[in-house]
Each structure stands twice: as structure tokens, then as C-alpha cells.
Amino acid sequence: MINPEFKMDDLIDGEELTDKQKKILLSAIESFSEKGFAATSTSEIAKKAGVAEGTIFRHYKTKKELLLAIVTPVIAKFVAPFILKDLQKVMDQDFEQFEDFLKAILENRRDFLIKNLPTVKILVQEIPFHPELKELFQEHIGLRIYERFTKLVDHYQAKGQIIEIPAYSVIRMVLSSIFGYLIARYMILPEADWDDDAETERTIQFILHGLAGPNSKN
């Protein structure tokens, strides 16, 4: 959980991609996130990347394949830390309190999201229009994360730190709060003057008490 994916992050832009390919990817990410997938033309991407239009199609058979090449790794990478084999073990030891766990995960995934903001933006915006994306997303997030998270919720419910409601409700609330913060922070009002530490802390406390229920004592 602590381990940042400093290696994984480089997978997208690093791993065995030619210089031109990287430029294409980068340009596509920029344009897609700014104007949306459908409103971005391949010629525009080519121009921005400084390559011929044909070059794009040598690497990605279709425009959609280019989209998937951008967006697929982001899903995998987002999920990765949740399926580390020793997650549970580490957790039991390190995070006796749900609060500690929450802080760790929020910090870790927030860093990831911030670093991958444009890509995540693309993913979020395009999911409704591409069934394959939706499937991919549900398979990874919906299954991988849900599974792990359920155990965690059970764990903290047994300890009395989380109210007795279904795990999926807990997950929804936690994610809503976290993403709600990130979306407001980085997408809706990025130009506002944010006190990140304070807001993060507030969000954590909100979740914590929200999930602690009436018997909140700390």
C-alpha cells in the first residue's frame, strides 16, 4: 500500500515505445482530455505529435485502438496496489485503525490520480460511450477492488469501526467521497484556492464518522 508504483507508472510512456509512439500517445492524451475523444481528429493529433497522420495508424489500427491504448493501462495501474498479494498482511499490521487505512489509501490513490489526471479524465468521460471500456472497468474495478474491499470492510466491521451495512454501500460511499473531492478539486474548480491538507483531512473525517454511525466516539 505504501509502495508507490514508480515502476508501473513508467509502463505507459516508457516500456519499449519508440519516440514517435510516445509523442503520439502524449498528444492524443492532451487532445482527448481537452476536447473529448469524438471531437479530436487524428490529423490534429498527428500535427501536435509532429508525425505524419499515417504514422498513427501504423501503430494503432484505428482511432479507438489509440483510445484503448491510453486508457487501458490506467485502469490496470489504478487497481494494481489493491491486488498486491501482501496487501492484507501489511494492512493487518500497519492499519489497526480504519482511519489509518483510509489515510494511506486516499493519499496513495490521490497521488496516482493527480499524476494521471488527463488520462483518468479521458477514461471517466469515455466510459459511457464505449461498452468495451465499461466492461473493462467493471471487470477490474468492480471485481478486483470490490473483492478485496469487501474483506477489508468485514475486517473493520468486526472491529466495530464500521457500521453494519453492506460492503458495497461502504465502498460506494468511500469512493463517492474521495472522487467527489478529486473531481471538485481538479476538474470543476481547479483554479480555486484549495487547502489540500485540510480538505483531505475533512474528507477522511467525514467518511470516518459517516461510516462509524451513531456510536461514533472519537
Place this chain on the structure above:
Amino acid sequence: MINPEFKMDDLIDGEELTDKQKKILLSAIESFSEKGFAATSTSEIAKKAGVAEGTIFRHYKTKKELLLAIVTPVIAKFVAPFILKDLQKVMDQDFEQFEDFLKAILENRRDFLIKNLPTVKILVQEIPFHPELKELFQEHIGLRIYERFTKLVDHYQAKGQIIEIPAYSVIRMVLSSIFGYLIARYMILPEADWDDDAETERTIQFILHGLAGPNSKN
């Protein structure tokens, strides 16, 4: 707050619109929400509406104007109940408890959102790509609602029902939780088997305790 906008709703589809115009609007809403604004062609809308392509442009100078015609009233209508002159008065009387207010508003706005789901979907999806929309949105939601809501938050904070944190944080958390639920419910997993009443209640309790802070006693 109780007052349903049975009149307002009809504004979109009703007020002085010819039959063809209604059909165009309806077809555009369907297509935009299914495939996105940029990926929808005017010819497709025309076909679906059973009108000639030219007819669309007789009523809406550009495709974008058509988008705005769809999306603008939804913003206005969503905000409407918050600016009813007697909101505050009604509120003081009817909702002594923050919980009651929350229930009322969630129920009311949820019904609105469900009824206008496709239009809201369009709004949410297109906002990032159209500065005018973003402005419109910030102006209405960001100012109207923020303003009113701040007073409300003050009100309940004075009563000790809400923890002492900035109003904008409260607003963010409440909206995150509500929209998080609605998005999960109607956009991400609409096909799942939801117990709406239970989930709504849980969401309200989550917000309530999350905002009550440590001194949660009920």
C-alpha cells in the same frame, strides 16, 4: 421545497414549441445522451425526429445551440427550488432537524434527476468541453445554490447539528454522496438489483453522521 415543478418540467417540452420542435429536442436528447454530443450527427437527429435536416437549423442556428437549448433549462430547473423566495421560511418551519431537510431535498432532487436523467447526463458529459456551459453551471449552481446552502449550513451549525467546517466542504460532501449514489445507481450499475429505499436511507445516515462529527449522539 415541497412544491413539485410540474409546471417547470413542462417548460422544456411544452412552452410554445411546435410539434416538430419537440420531436427534434427529444431525438437530440436521446442521441446526445447515448452517443455524446460530438458523436451525434444532425442528420441522425433529423431522421429520428422525422423532419428534414434543414428544419433543425431553422430552429437552432447551430448544432451547439441545440445542445444549449437542451441543457440550459435543466440547470435552471435544477436550481429553481433552491431560489424559491419562501424556501428559507418554509425550511425554518418544516425542517428543524438537518436530517429532515436532507431527506426532503434528496428525495425531491432525486426525483428530478431521475425524470431528467438523459438531459442531466448530457449536461454532466458536455460541461468539460464547453466553457459557456461551465460558466452557466458555475453561475447557477455555484452561486445560487452555494449562497442559499451556506445559510442553511450556518443555520444547522448554529443548532449544533453540523460540525464546524466551511460550508463549501459541507456542500461538496453532501453533493458527492448524493451524486455518487445516483451515478452508481443510474449510470454505472443500472442493471443491478438495488434496494432504493435502504440505499437512500444509508446515504442519508452516512451524510448525517459524517457531518455530525465525533459528537454524534443519535
Place this chain on the structure above:
Amino acid sequence: MINPEFKMDDLIDGEELTDKQKKILLSAIESFSEKGFAATSTSEIAKKAGVAEGTIFRHYKTKKELLLAIVTPVIAKFVAPFILKDLQKVMDQDFEQFEDFLKAILENRRDFLIKNLPTVKILVQEIPFHPELKELFQEHIGLRIYERFTKLVDHYQAKGQIIEIPAYSVIRMVLSSIFGYLIARYMILPEADWDDDAETERTIQFILHGLAGPNSKN
């Protein structure tokens, strides 16, 4: 058989086609027959027709549809005189001799082919690459004509004017000779100095004696 299809011919270029549509058709015929279907670009056709490229696609959904619009009527029109109800009757009366029949049909169909040379050229050249065309051709020529022709062959065989070989062999030989002449005349060596009357007569005599067999007496 004598009746020329002065009306039918006009069907292609006449019947309810807008001016632009006619120009498109004419330009496409010219280009297709000169450079082949695959080697002709729609932009070239548009330029030659003096219309915008989009206009072509308003009338013909695809380039292939344009090809079919050109080539289909030619098949129908070529076959038409063979399925005139009164063909047989007329024939019995007018053409006691196979020679007379041959002369009449060759003359009639030759005129047709000459008048439709570019279109026929397109048809002949594209048939091998378009299964639909092949089917259409076999259905019309292969069935309609074959059927009628078989009866004719029987008729003249009964009269002892044609040797006793299968009708399909007769048909093949007659068509080979006729088309062989026309192809040599108009496609392979159009620039040579042809004595059309003499060549036609020789071709007819060739077929006649070839089909009369050993007992040729005239």
C-alpha cells in the same frame, strides 16, 4: 425483335433523374470505362460532373452503389427484347430461316451494344470482381436468355437447320462469335479500318455453316 428499344434506352439517362444526377452518371460511366472502377476516384467523377463530391453520395450511398446504378439497367435492357411476350410468335412468322433470325438479332443487339459500349465495357470488366454482378448477370442472361434460346434452337433443329448438339453449345458458339466480333471491332482494334457489313456477313455465315454441320447445303 425489330422493335428497337428507343424508349428503353432513355430509361437510364432519362427517367426522373435530376440534371446533376445525370451528369454524375455520365461522368462515372466515362471514368469507369476508361480507367476501371477501382482506379477511378469519386473526387474525379465529381470534378468531371461539375458537382461537389458530397453530391455523389447524396444520390448513391457508396461508390459501389453508383457502379450498380450504371450497370444493372444495362443487363435488364440487354435482355429485354428476348422476353417480349410475342417474341416467339413474331419469330415463327418472320424468320423461317435461322439465318434471318441470326441477322435480325445480331443487328439489333449490335446496335444496342454500340450505343451502350462504355457501359457494357464496365459490366464486362467488373463482373469478375463483384459477386452480386455475377449473380445478376447469370440470373438475367443465364436464365432468361438461355430459356428462350433453347426453344429457338429446338425449333431450328427440328427444321434441320441446326446440327443436333446441345442448345447450350449452340448458344455458346453463337455468342462467342458475335461478342468476339464486337470485342475485336470496338475494344481491341477500334482504330482499324473495318468493313462492318462484310464482317457481319462473314460472321453470320461462319455461325450458320458452323452450326449447319456437314450437311451444309446453301
Place this chain on the structure above:
Amino acid sequence: MINPEFKMDDLIDGEELTDKQKKILLSAIESFSEKGFAATSTSEIAKKAGVAEGTIFRHYKTKKELLLAIVTPVIAKFVAPFILKDLQKVMDQDFEQFEDFLKAILENRRDFLIKNLPTVKILVQEIPFHPELKELFQEHIGLRIYERFTKLVDHYQAKGQIIEIPAYSVIRMVLSSIFGYLIARYMILPEADWDDDAETERTIQFILHGLAGPNSKN
């Protein structure tokens, strides 16, 4: 005439061609004959041949040169037996009867055509669109064959076996009949149930009697 071109045939695929070159040629022949020259892409040929795209252009400067490399030898090879120095001699001795000559030549050239069907198909289909091909063809077939054939026709006309009509008419009729058969047999209705021996015999008799004219006596 009897001499099969077992050496010549190998010219195309044999003589000093690298393995890759042969594969390229073979793949090109297959694709060209199936889809036509213009509709076949070099990348497709490369893929089918299992070579890199660049390799094609190492051997053939342009796509058209590849076409010519395929199609030129077929012309030469088709003509070859007609220009064997001893053709005339052999002929005089072996084929007293025009019928014998006809049988020999039809059989021989038919075998050749069948063996080279795809290549011949390409030649026939592309001739109209490539002036160089047309020239090449006229030069070889039109001159070589015409020249030789004229003498032959004279020869048999002198013997009274062929009617007194211009040699070019004779040639046209003979070739029309032969090619008419082959085209029907192998291109138009290859899937039909053909009695090759009978049809060949009928075709020969047709030509024979057709050319014998009224004084047909055998």
C-alpha cells in the same frame, strides 16, 4: 507444336528468382487475379508472401512493374510455339488437314491457358487500362501470330479447306470460338458440369464447318 514448353513455363517461376521473389510473384498473381490490379494493395501482397513491404519494391520499382513482370512472360510464352522456326515445316508434314492442325493447336494452347489461368485472367483484365500492355500484346499476338497464321490460312485456303475470306477474319473467328469456349468453361461457369472432350470436339467441328463454308463435305 508438339513440343511442350516445360522449360519456358519455368521461366516465370524458375529462372534465377530468389525464394522471396517467387513468393511475391505468386502472391501477386493470386491477388491480382482475384481482386484486380487496382484493388490489390502492395501491403496485402507482402503479407500473403510473408515478406516485408519494402522487399517488393527492392525487386520491382513500382507496383506496375510487378504487374508487367507477371504478365509479360505470359504473352511471350503464349506466342512462343507460333514462332518456332520449324513450325511451318512440321506443320506441312503433320497436318495435312486443317482439322488436325486445329485440334493440335487448340489442345496445346488450351493446356497452356489452363495452366496459366490466373495470369491470363490478369492479362485480359488489365489490357484495357494499360497502353503498354496493349502495345505489347498487339506487337506479339497481333504481329507474330497474325503473320504466321496468315500463311497457314493461305495454305489451307489453297487446299480448299477454308473458305476464301480474309485471313484476319479467319483468325478472329477461330480465336473467338476458342476463347469463347475457355472463358465460358473457366471463367463464367467453372462450377458447371462440363464434358470437356465433347465440347472441344463440337467447338472444332463448329470452326471447321464455319470456315469450310457452303462446300462443306465431310
Place this chain on the structure above:
DNA sequence: CATGAATGAGCATTCATTCAT
């Protein structure tokens, strides 16, 4: 020799928009 990444012109087709009827 062979490769395959790179090119940019060209392709069929679609687009939002206009305008005469």
C-alpha cells in the same frame, strides 16, 4: 538483401450548414 517504420497524398465517406423552392 531484407526490413519495417515513416511518409503525405489520396481515398471514400460524413459533416454541419445553406438556400432556393
Place this chain on the structure above:
DNA sequence: GATGAATGAATGCTCATTCAT
């Protein structure tokens, strides 16, 4: 007010060809 033919720029994509490795 409504039509739909017409437009030409733009789109995603393919092409034959080149060239550094």
C-alpha cells in the same frame, strides 16, 4: 415554416513508395 438538394471542408483511414538500419 418546412423541405431536401447541394455544398466543400473535414474525417478516419489506406496507399505506394522511400530509406536508414
